[in-house]
Amino acid sequence: MTFSVVARCKRTGQFGVGIATYSPNVGGRCPLIVPGMGAASIQSVANPQLNLIARTLLAQGLSATKVVSDVLASDPFPDYRQIAVVDVYGHAHAATGSRNAAWAGHQVGDGFVCSGNVLVGEQVVTAMAQAFSADSDLELAERLVRSIEAGRNAGGQPEGQNSSALLVYDRQPFPIVDLRVELHDEPVGDLRRLWDWYAPMVPYYIERAFSPNVPRWWQWRQKHVPGWTPRHLA
Secondary structure (H helix, E strand, O other): OEEEEEEEOOOOOOEEEEEEEOOOOHHHHOEEEEOOOEEEEEEEOOOHHHHHHHHHHHHOOOOHHHHHHHHHHOOOOHHHEEEEEEOOOOOEEEEEOOOOOOOOEEEEEOOEEEEEOOOOOOHHHHHHHHHHHOOOOOOHHHHHHHHHHHHHHOOOOOOOOOEEEEEEEOOOOOEEEEEEEOOOOOHHHHHHHHHHHHHHHHHHHHHHHHOOOOOOHHHHHHHHOOOOOOHHHO
């Protein structure tokens, strides 16, 4: 009961996943990224054990087609899964099992996959693919959020959505963006709110991982975000 976009940015080499669903905890169960090597989302009836297999395969530098094939071959219930993969080469591949609830399907583009199940129709993934492809000069995280917003605006799921997530890795061994919304009436809108707040802080949190001498977050934000004032100084 999910729609997602899995992608690699040609310009930066970043990998990312944007995702939303009617179920809670989607960010903890479906997306995975191996830094510098690939990204995937295994959804519909999510099984985190399959994520472990996909992670191992991506880390070996296997192609997206091979990763999808091997993950499904290891699964006793492949017809219930939907899997999207982008590999280290930027190639994308996906599969939607025959037991996915309608509407279910995917669109594979240049370095990305938009996929979903229990959707109002094919127009959801079409809108997502168009939104992601619209401006390749934007940061990957922004493009992912725009894609998920487009899916919601095209109708999303008949039941609506309850959770969403945004995960992006660059060259570091840790995510530069890892945002999640749980049990929210409009999780895609709240993901937008979180990302808009967090976007200018990405350089700060990268720097903080390597230097203990950075200022406190609100001091850094006050300096680098014009017009922003922390509550305790307002």
